Amino acid sequence: MWEVLDLELFASGLRLSTPLILAALGGLFSERAGVVNIALDGIMIFGAFTGAVVAYETANPWYGLLAAMLLGGLVAHIHGIASIRYQADQVVSGTAINLLAIGVPAVLSNALYNSTTVTPNIQLMLPIIHLPVISEIPILATLLGKYSILVFFAFSMVPVTWFVIFKTSFGLRLRAVGENPEAAETAGINVYLMRYYAVWISGLLAGLGGAFLSIAHGSSFVNNISAGRGFIALAALIFGRYTPKLTLVGCMMFGIADAFQIRIQGVIPIPGQFIQMFPYVLTMIVLAGLIGRAQVPAADGIPYAQAK
Amino acid sequence: MTKRKPTHFCFMLIIVLLLFSAAISLNASISVAQQSDSQASSDLSEVDWDSEEEPTEGTDATTGDNELSNTSWEDEDSSEDDTDESGGLQSFNQEQIDKLDSEERLIHISGFLLFFGYIVGGILTAFITRNRKIAVIYPPELLILLHTVWPLELMLLLFLGKTVR
Amino acid sequence: MFSKKFEIFLLPVISVFAAMLVGAILIFSVGENPLVVYWIFFKNSLFSLNGIGYTLFYATPLIFTGLSVAFGFRCGLFNIGAEGQLYIAAMAVTLVAIWLDGWSAWFIIPVCMIVSFIAGGIWGGIPGLLKARFGGHEVINTIMMNMIAWSLVNYLVVGPFHREGTQILETDFIPEAARIPRIHELIPIIPKTLPLNMGFVVALLACLVTYLILWKTRWGYEIRAVGISNSVSKYAGINVNKNIVMAMFIAGGFAGLVGISEVMGYRYTFHDSFSSGVGFIGIAVALLGRNHPVGVILAALLFGALIRGSLFLDLNFDNLSKDLVMVLQGVIVLFVATDKLFKKLLSYVGIRGKEA
Numbered sequence: 021m022w023e024v025l026d027l028e029l030f031a032s033g034l035r036l037s038t039p040l041i042l043a044a045l046g047g048l049f050s051e052r053a054g055v056v057n058i059a060l061d062g063i064m065i066f067g068a069f070t071g072a073v074v075a076y077e078t079a080n081p082w083y084g085l086l087a088a089m090l091l092g093g094l095v096a097h098i099h100g101i102a103s104i105r106y107q108a109d110q111v112v113s114g115t116a117i118n119l120l121a122i123g124v125p126a127v128l129s130n131a132l133y134n135s136t137t138v139t140p141n142i143q144l145m146l147p148i149i150h151l152p153v154i155s156e157i158p159i160l161a162t163l164l165g166k167y168s169i170l171v172f173f174a175f176s177m178v179p180v181t182w183f184v185i186f187k188t189s190f191g192l193r194l195r196a197v198g199e200n201p202e203a204a205e206t207a208g209i210n211v212y213l214m215r216y217y218a219v220w221i222s223g224l225l226a227g228l229g230g231a232f233l234s235i236a237h238g239s240s241f242v243n244n245i246s247a248g249r250g251f252i253a254l255a256a257l258i259f260g261r262y263t264p265k266l267t268l269v270g271c272m273m274f275g276i277a278d279a280f281q282i283r284i285q286g287v288i289p290i291p292g293q294f295i296q297m298f299p300y301v302l303t304m305i306v307l308a309g310l311i312g313r314a315q316v317p318a319a320d321g322i323p324y325a326q327a328k
Numbered sequence: 329m330t331k332r333k334p335t336h337f338c339f340m341l342i343i344v345l346l347l348f349s350a351a352i353s354l355n356a357s358i359s360v361a362q363q364s365d366s367q368a369s370s371d372l373s374e375v376d377w378d379s380e381e382e383p384t385e386g387t388d389a390t391t392g393d394n395e396l397s398n399t400s401w402e403d404e405d406s407s408e409d410d411t412d413e414s415g416g417l418q419s420f421n422q423e424q425i426d427k428l429d430s431e432e433r434l435i436h437i438s439g440f441l442l443f444f445g446y447i448v449g450g451i452l453t454a455f456i457t458r459n460r461k462i463a464v465i466y467p468p469e470l471l472i473l474l475h476t477v478w479p480l481e482l483m484l485l486l487f488l489g490k491t492v493r
Numbered sequence: 494m495f496s497k498k499f500e501i502f503l504l505p506v507i508s509v510f511a512a513m514l515v516g517a518i519l520i521f522s523v524g525e526n527p528l529v530v531y532w533i534f535f536k537n538s539l540f541s542l543n544g545i546g547y548t549l550f551y552a553t554p555l556i557f558t559g560l561s562v563a564f565g566f567r568c569g570l571f572n573i574g575a576e577g578q579l580y581i582a583a584m585a586v587t588l589v590a591i592w593l594d595g596w597s598a599w600f601i602i603p604v605c606m607i608v609s610f611i612a613g614g615i616w617g618g619i620p621g622l623l624k625a626r627f628g629g630h631e632v633i634n635t636i637m638m639n640m641i642a643w644s645l646v647n648y649l650v651v652g653p654f655h656r657e658g659t660q661i662l663e664t665d666f667i668p669e670a671a672r673i674p675r676i677h678e679l680i681p682i683i684p685k686t687l688p689l690n691m692g693f694v695v696a697l698l699a700c701l702v703t704y705l706i707l708w709k710t711r712w713g714y715e716i717r718a719v720g721i722s723n724s725v726s727k728y729a730g731i732n733v734n735k736n737i738v739m740a741m742f743i744a745g746g747f748a749g750l751v752g753i754s755e756v757m758g759y760r761y762t763f764h765d766s767f768s769s770g771v772g773f774i775g776i777a778v779a780l781l782g783r784n785h786p787v788g789v790i791l792a793a794l795l796f797g798a799l800i801r802g803s804l805f806l807d808l809n810f811d812n813l814s815k816d817l818v819m820v821l822q823g824v825i826v827l828f829v830a831t832d833k834l835f836k837k838l839l840s841y842v843g844i845r846g847k848e849a
Contacts, residue, residue, distance in 0.1 A: 025345070025348060025349050026349050027349050027350060029349060030345070030346060030349050079435070080435050080438075080439045081439065082435075082436070082438075082439025082440055082442060082443045083439060083442070083443075085439075085443055086442065086443045086446055089447075090476055093472075093476060094473075094476060097469070097472055097473070100469075100472075101469055105469065144432065144435060144436075147436050163350075210468065212468050213468040213471070216468045216469065216471075216472050217472070220472050220475075269338055269339045269342065270338070272342055273338055273341075273342065276342070276345070
């Protein structure tokens, strides 16, 4: 059974952590600005759906990717408007998005393709990159040699996010808004605008993460394609204490758990359904803080009423 | 227990796992690694456990199936993108293959340029509009929407582009 | 100036209308006539004895899950786990009923009812415990419990408890003694095909019990206090953690009662994936019903009618399916959450609420 733990597992673990990374980084932007974004999973579903449909209709996966990203941003924007302008409970409005994500793709795919559960396979998937030199080296080849381009993109977003959040004035303003919106407002920062930006960016990234599932990893949208990944990403974010580097560790952990779960079915005598539970149980254990607590941005989750 | 420790522990765990799996891979057979190396185009070891497809139960499978392995994880490189030297497509001759390849390449390049260009353009637009009249007049909700369609926003800048504050 | 009571009623009604408006746009965009669609909805759910009966039937599990979510909300907890809780409870009821084959109905039925409550309660109590003890966010934990529940009951119904000799994913039937009567057995004019059963009565009783607990006992007062403010309650000497766990347990228990109406009253077996999102619709029901038992009943009736109506969509329209209901309830939740939006709109029209 132990031969399952080979580099292939690691490689697919990295691959499977890609959507988690994208969604978690998105969540990072939002939470840092003080807006709880429970809707990451729903946005991923919307992104996956949009990506699959547009990629199919235009026969170009990149258009699907772009559409998924932009639509993710728009869906998040709805959540943002409800939470920021109208001070809805952020968890409730996020849940509304998740509920919509169950219904809207089914209705649309039924109207378009006569199926409430799948969309047609796309013709062309995002390119797989074979790194030229590394492909020759035995170990590294399995590990790094062959990944969808989105995987590289996702991993490279980690240092980019770190840079934006901690080294730019934009990031500084974002964090200020999340920690102490009143003080930020007095300092002249438009709290509403910063929060809208943060939520929008979280939607862009989560939409991208969802598109990965239907364009790069799979080749169509299927019902429940996200399998709760958006929530696992949130758990990874909490685990990573809302910092990019540690969140990456968390996502990789869950990604490897996911890969492990797929691999080991059939290899050991435990029934498949129990093995499938593994990532979810792991998430709960992580959240229980058996692996550490997190320092939430001080004004997280509290609607901010702008002084008029 | 300091706050740093558990996540660093996990990081170490991942590194250890990595080394462990490297050792196992080396051990299992170097030939397997070489095989997956040269056969980078059709990765057989992925096909086996990836195709955990269950029959799609029509419209009943709404909230019922959630298993991560239930979705049809198709081969990542389902012969689309790679130059398959083993000549899998017997019905085409070399010319047609080349034509398809260059078409594909065109799709990818043009698609990527659009994708990347749109993102960069959006970021630049957001940057440009920071201190302009357009940002003051319109509420933030609308501003974000405009960033989504930044080519239109740029056109609006012609009218509302005066730098304010 | 309108009284608060009026506001409490007005806003949900407006939310529903607004949601139906959005739904109409969606219907229109797939090429159908919204008026026709909505007419089909209501014709089949409200304008016939059969229709009303089925509406009540579909509303029954929604009352349970609505109560479940509402109870959680009253304690400041977001119970998204109703779906998982009801699955676990239904499976538990089925297995216990089969196990107790041979005992008299007087024994089996109460036992099974208690089992359904406790099973759901345990499934809800675990995330509650994790929250109280470790601060684990109950939203994520309850969703994870849902996933785990799905896998677990799927395994049980496909594997060890699968009924022999059939392809359908069901367990063995529960014994006669464990079945609760259908309403048509008690009221002759009701059509015999109507699966409406005593579970509906149980649901109404559950609402009564909820009301009594929350507003007529000291314990309910504590729960509501914790829901309003953890810190203030703690200052007043209330054991916040204990209340969180108890509230989640009870919330899970209410969701678990679906096992009664579903297994003991309708199918008499555990059918794989029998719930089409009932646990999630319960969220909309609770929010629309303002977390009050009476509101829950009304909201559940509305959604029951929508579900009943939506079953006729497939027949009459090419482009629509019953998932439209899911869209509607998502929009309803969104609008209920943004009630400030409607207050603002109402003030434009000249209607001012208390806090103008």
